[in-house]
Amino acid sequence: MSDLTPSSPSTALFTDHYELTMLQAALAAGTAQRRSVFEVFGRRLPHGRRYGVVAGTGRILEMLRDFRFTGEEIDFLRSTGVVDAPTLDWLADYRFSGTIRGYAEGEVYFPGSPLLSVESSFAEGVVLETLILSALNYDTAVASAASRMSGAAGDRPCAEMGSRRTHEAAAVAAARAAVIAGFASTSNLEAGRRYGLRTIGTSAHSFTLLHDTERQAFAAQVDSLGKDTILLLDTYDVDTALDTAIEIAGPELGGVRLDSGDLGIQAHEVREKLDARGARNTKITVTSDLDEYAIAALQAAPVDAYGVGTRVVTGSGAPTASLVYKLVARQGAEGTWVSVEKASKSKASHGGIKQAVRSYDGSIATEESIGVPALPADFDGRALLVDLVVDGEIDDAFTGAEGVRRAQVRHAESVGELPRSAHRLQDGEPAIPTVYYSG
Amino acid sequence: MSDLTPSSPSTALFTDHYELTMLQAALAAGTAQRRSVFEVFGRRLPHGRRYGVVAGTGRILEMLRDFRFTGEEIDFLRSTGVVDAPTLDWLADYRFSGTIRGYAEGEVYFPGSPLLSVESSFAEGVVLETLILSALNYDTAVASAASRMSGAAGDRPCAEMGSRRTHEAAAVAAARAAVIAGFASTSNLEAGRRYGLRTIGTSAHSFTLLHDTERQAFAAQVDSLGKDTILLLDTYDVDTALDTAIEIAGPELGGVRLDSGDLGIQAHEVREKLDARGARNTKITVTSDLDEYAIAALQAAPVDAYGVGTRVVTGSGAPTASLVYKLVARQGAEGTWVSVEKASKSKASHGGIKQAVRSYDGSIATEESIGVPALPADFDGRALLVDLVVDGEIDDAFTGAEGVRRAQVRHAESVGELPRSAHRLQDGEPAIPTVYYSG
Structure with missing residues (x-):
């Protein structure tokens, strides 16, 4: 009753139960190691908003360092029977070894902007869903x-x-x-x-x-x-x-x-x-x-x-940015990439790996251009996706006080490029349209 | 750049800067040791709600245990010049030695209900404002x-x-x-x-x-x-x-x-x-x-x-319960208690120490009865304020898993006593009125 502050600084249990049961079932089925791409995006901006501002990215990287299932986390999962023994063994060794790319923190975004993409095995990526969304949804809302x-x-x-x-x-x-x-x-x-x-x-x-x-x-x-x-x-x-x-x-x-x-x-x-x-x-x-x-x-x-x-x-x-974390592509049994998406009409999403560029007329942004999987080679504009984690290596420049300073600069520059209509407080449409190009 | 998770589990810096500058000025003026009562209450419920539910109380007690200015916190405050050396010395010795009474977690509440009262020196109580409000405002909203x-x-x-x-x-x-x-x-x-x-x-x-x-x-x-x-x-x-x-x-x-x-x-x-x-x-x-x-x-x-x-x-x-933490009484130079309140018309509050009782007709609640400072001795009803911390001693029964179980029972019983109108989802008035009695 007395020790309520966990002695472990692990962030691994900021996780929804179903991520671990999916992991267990995928490990047993032999599908857990399929390379996968999860993508974070918002289907829409909060009502009437002209643009959103990405935040939380640096905090995700900070928490990813501590995303470890130590003895304390494993003991809890074992004693409550959340997952089976082989899954516990796998979790005990967990280190994210994949690649995360995303909009730089402070960047502005629009409906459909691929704010973050996590490329890894399904197993490594699926367990990060809640941690990533919690940080992005709250910080981005603020x-x-x-x-x-x-x-x-x-x-x-x-x-x-x-x-x-x-x-x-x-x-x-x-x-x-x-x-x-x-x-x-x-x-x-x-x-x-x-x-x-x-x-x-x-x-x-x-x-x-x-x-x-x-x-x-x-x-x-x-x-x-x-x-x-x-x-x-x-x-x-x-x-x-x-x-x-x-x-x-x-x-x-x-x-x-x-x-x-x-x-x-x-x-x-x-x-x-x-x-x-x-x-x-x-x-x-x-x-x-x-x-x-x-x-x-x-x-x-x-x-x-x-x-x-x-x-x-x-x-x-708008106390949450309502961003979602969706599997958009994965390798099939034979190793080729397959774009995937849910078919339910009311939650249409765009499957597939994406490239994102902001297009300009002079110094003014005109379009959020998204290539699925890529834009034409000569496509003009500013690339929006930057490397945050490469093969498990976290880029520290996006974390801590330095990360905040960089994000402040990014925010000021990106907002400065938006058309005037972006600064109207009245309800309206996104300041620039999101346009998809299929390569 | 690399060590972002504070190694200290202290909760002492979940605090607004001005609490420490007030402390410094009061220490210097010789007023910091005046006995004081701070009270948490809501001026109104969220629009149209019939009742609110108190939550966060147990978490406050858990965090109060770790509210310590260790070397790490003191170093930060010294290096940034937030407060002067005598104030740092005082903070280094900080242990809450006062008394906290409040509505049991899970209890229902209404506008003006005195959800929590902190009686201590001004110095000991003023620095808890943000920690207490953060926990109560978020948890109570949820x-x-x-x-x-x-x-x-x-x-x-x-x-x-x-x-x-x-x-x-x-x-x-x-x-x-x-x-x-x-x-x-x-x-x-x-x-x-x-x-x-x-x-x-x-x-x-x-x-x-x-x-x-x-x-x-x-x-x-x-x-x-x-x-x-x-x-x-x-x-x-x-x-x-x-x-x-x-x-x-x-x-x-x-x-x-x-x-x-x-x-x-x-x-x-x-x-x-x-x-x-x-x-x-x-x-x-x-x-x-x-x-x-x-x-x-x-x-x-x-x-x-x-x-x-x-x-x-x-x-x-209603993402926050909009509860406030106000000084309602303090001792004067001569040791007698003085009820205090802000005079600005737009934020009227009720100064003074309070007693709170829920009145009933049979088994149905009829009134939130608040005595300032006390109700008549023969006043009928259920006393709402319970001891949570007495002279610095935290009652562990309100914390951890046991605290949650007790709060579940309290919630079910208190909601069960409300008149039927409390369960209407349409906008309306509080289910029972709050009535003040001056003793």
Whole structure:
């Protein structure tokens, strides 16, 4: 009852039961070693969205390192009878030895874009389904929402502050995904530690309420954190708080934060008062239930920075990217590749190995061009699939803090290439069409 | 670049930056040791919901054990300058020594219900805000949705199968929360290991596609997993698949799964065919984008079990419970308790220490009765606040597999006491009103 934190850092049980029973049956049938290609894609974007942003790729590579069935995992599977002894033996030796290619993290995507492909034996690939989808579905949902928010914010920085509104480990991934998609910082300390992200924050209403007066609270904060701190104005009365703040910190006060009320009107009033007191460099941060629409509505208000919580960590109405992991090709008994796909009409998918290129008119993207299995040799455009794991060797450049920095650059460049319509927040069609070419 | 999995199992950095800067300022001002009560509550239920279900409490207790600022956490905070040296010294010695009371996990709740209260020094309580809210907000969102689904399913079991549609660690918490709220099982193996949950699953479309024919795939599955396995019928043509399935497994076939199309019509057709072939005990499981409404719509269809994915792990439209953690009382300089609350009109809250009781008419709940600070001594009803941590001592009975079992019982009993209107899926008011009594 007492040891709930598994002592093993293995990620191998972030897996659905059926992956292991399929493995068992395929091992017994002699089909487990057939070379296979699994592909991750989304059938559609969330309702009305113009584009999505791939995130989670680096985390998959980090977790793939620890995808090991150690004694602890094997003991659990044995004692619960999930699979038979030969399957346990196979799992105990598991090391992914295949090749994973995919859209670089931070890249934009559209319906049908082949975001990730896993080429390996069926056995090695089938057990990664849940781990891969969990990371991509959550992180991509957050990055896709965050990109719309940072786009609406323009040059004003957005801070991710939603840790409290999602699972504690998801919060770390959300901070990472938001920063990839243009956010400047996060409140989440673990994300700061793991990925070298800038963390921010000064005080909450509880700090003001702890003290006998707002004046005592502000004085305590300025004494300890310095005049360049950000004071929270709306615990009692904003006007009074503003007067007190400037009396205590003077015009060198770093910033003020507004967390309730009509933020646009208040920002104008607060800016006027700050300027009248000579506090022209004191910044205004707003933080109350913001999303991309609220940020856009504040474009004309004198706001310097946005703090975004709930809506970014829950994907602003689309809390999962609804990506799927499908077997699209496998070798037959005689060794030739066979494209495969499910026939049910309501979930049509495109079988087969794919090549993906983004086509341009000048510097503006015009089409997501997908060749099944390949585009013509002279096809013009930017290749979208990059090597992430080659024959089991993980490319570390996509992981950790470096991976985040690369993904930030990729995001900025890819969003910059999209046609203007991509930046409309209203519901509409994907910014560019996805076109299939059969080679 | 290579060591991304923190070697420390500490949960201490699942924390927002501002909690530590508040701590620093309060330590410097001499106010950090003031006794304080923080309270978790929701201002409202998700739109149209009749009740919510508390979950995450046990996980908070599990994580509280590991909430330690070890050398690794201190080094990060020092190197990034988050807080000053005296604050780091204080954190290095951190052990929660206060008292936490709350609604038992699995309990139902309403707007304003004081779900958790943390009584300690301000310093000890303020740093737990994000950890507590993350666990409660996510798990409660899932349990609240799951309870509506298991309610709509009645005696038919629901299986949680949504791991792939949420963050990989959130998936474990989601499985746990769903089972607390009436689900029978989960696909998630890590949840099985950590909490002793029943895990289930047999095969996906990829298993059929791996093989040269559907017949080969079914034969491989039945050979390895036995005749009581569940065969997936809709990779190609359901009718043909059903014939093949019965030819291979005979009428002893355990079950079939339908994952697309009009599930109600198909279930009727498949049931008829199964019965005609003598497979009267072969169960039908359906699994395509189900939520509480789809489950309710299938009540008249011959379905034996539901597999629910995306909608349960994303809270069926409410991916966070939007619970908040607020300072409601603290001692003043002279040692007397002072009720505190933020004055901003748009976020009215009820300050003060609270007592919570559920009132009944016979066996049916009629009111959530909240005394500030206490109800009259002769007030009738069931006390809702239980001791979870007393003077730093965690009650292990609320953690691990035992905690889940207790929470399942609590959920079933509490839901059973609600008036009938609680089980309507249509939008409406909370099933019982929340009434405040000032003592």
